[in-house]
Amino acid sequence: MSSTPTFDELRGRALDAAAPGRYGAGAAIACDRLVRIFRADRIEVQALQGLDLVVDQGDLVALVGASGSGKSTLLNILAGLDLPSAGGATVAGCDLLTMTAKERLRYRREVVGFVWQQTARNLLPFLTAAQNVALPLQLAHGRRAKAHLSRVGELLDALGIGDLADRLPAELSGGQQQRVAIAVAMANRPAVLLADEPTGELDSETGAGIFEAFRTVNRELGATVVIVTHDPMVAGEVRRTVAVRDGRTSSEVLRRTVVDEHGEESVSEREYVMLDRTGRVQLPAKFLQALGMEHRVAVDLAQDHIEVRPDDHAR
Numbered sequence: 670m671s672s673t674p675t676f677d678e679l680r681g682r683a684l685d686a687a688a689p690g691r692y693g694a695g696a697a698i699a700c701d702r703l704v705r706i707f708r709a710d711r712i713e714v715q716a717l718q719g720l721d722l723v724v725d726q727g728d729l730v731a732l733v734g735a736s737g738s739g740k741s742t743l744l745n746i747l748a749g750l751d752l753p754s755a756g757g758a759t760v761a762g763c764d765l766l767t768m769t770a771k772e773r774l775r776y777r778r779e780v781v782g783f784v785w786q787q788t789a790r791n792l793l794p795f796l797t798a799a800q801n802v803a804l805p806l807q808l809a810h811g812r813r814a815k816a817h818l819s820r821v822g823e824l825l826d827a828l829g830i831g832d833l834a835d836r837l838p839a840e841l842s843g844g845q846q847q848r849v850a851i852a853v854a855m856a857n858r859p860a861v862l863l864a865d866e867p868t869g870e871l872d873s874e875t876g877a878g879i880f881e882a883f884r885t886v887n888r889e890l891g892a893t894v895v896i897v898t899h900d901p902m903v904a905g906e907v908r909r910t911v912a913v914r915d916g917r918t919s920s921e922v923l924r925r926t927v928v929d930e931h932g933e934e935s936v937s938e939r940e941y942v943m944l945d946r947t948g949r950v951q952l953p954a955k956f957l958q959a960l961g962m963e964h965r966v967a968v969d970l971a972q973d974h975i976e977v978r979p980d981d982h983a984r
């Protein structure tokens with residue numbers, strides 16, 4: 670059995686992972702050609718097929734994509750609940766592939782927080798809201814937890830549910846339960862908060878409120894947040910939306926606020942496609958269809974861009 674690493678060893682690994690020049694150096698999340706193959710009834714499903722993703726510290730990112738594209742598979746790996754078949758992933762300097770069982774437990778308790786879609790799955794039904802938030806503190810600190818319990822009230826207040834501390838989950842609405850779930854996930858100050866369709870069971874107005882709660886956590890508590898969502902409102906409100914297609918990141922939209930000469934603010938949006946580390950790009954299907962491009966395209970280097978044209982030799 671391997672012995673528990675010392676603090677210096679752990680710090681050494683974290684510094685190593687953040688070393689300049691290394692892929693995703695210093696990022697909160699770096700996935701490097703992640704592959705996850707499931708085998709069921711002798712059928713193989715390639716849920717992730719070489720997925721690359723880098724998320725900067727402090728970012729708030731939405732992950733979108735068709736059903737079955739691999740979003741939950743990715744989140745489960747990042748949460749330390751599942752292991753990839755190949756590829757690499759680091760979160761907050763922790764290498765998800767080489768962690769020992771003990772490190773993995775600590776990772777799940779203290780480095781990442783998780784909010785599920787099913788409101789009932791996030792909370793223990795026989796504990797009050799405050800007791801649910803206190804539980805991860807007690808698990809992490811044992812007998813010394815008392816010194817940390819002031820955090821329970823602070824978190825519930827920050828999420829606008831300070832007055833509901835003594836209610837059981839069954840006495841809360843779905844939206845209130847999800848706020849408590851965010852407080853539970855943030856109890857041990859994780860570096861990264863992951864959420865798999867956290868607004869999926871809520872109506873759109875309540876969902877918008879929950880999304881605001883994620884924003885609060887991102888802005889005021891400094892957590893890096895990744896939210897899987899089908900909700901176009903959520904996807905449209907974040908700085909960065911990454912689309913997953915067939916187990917790979919395929920395109921992303923970046924938004925920034927621009928101020929014109931009259932001081933008017935507006936949001937400018939730009940769509941990008943991913944350039945993987947071997948130089949592959951996935952061109953948007955609608956562009957290819959518009960120009961009838963298939964099988965082979967002509968590529969030319971211009972001074973400051975690359976031109977991609979229909980195959981003119983075929984004519």
Ligand SMILES: Nc1ncnc2c1ncn2[C@@H]1O[C@H](COP(=O)(O)OP(=O)(O)OP(=O)(O)O)[C@@H](O)[C@H]1O
Nearest residue numbers: 707708709714716735736737738739740741742743
């Ligand atoms: N435990 C498993 N065993 C076998 N196949 C699985 C398992 N988990 C996921 N898959 C398969 O992997 C693929 C990706 O699934 P995943 O749950 O990651 O999709 P998703 O993007 O989260 O979809 P949705 O939007 O419907 O939640 C699917 O084809 C799914 O059937």
Ligand SMILES: [Mg+2]
Nearest residue numbers: 740741742865
């Ligand atoms: Mg899913």
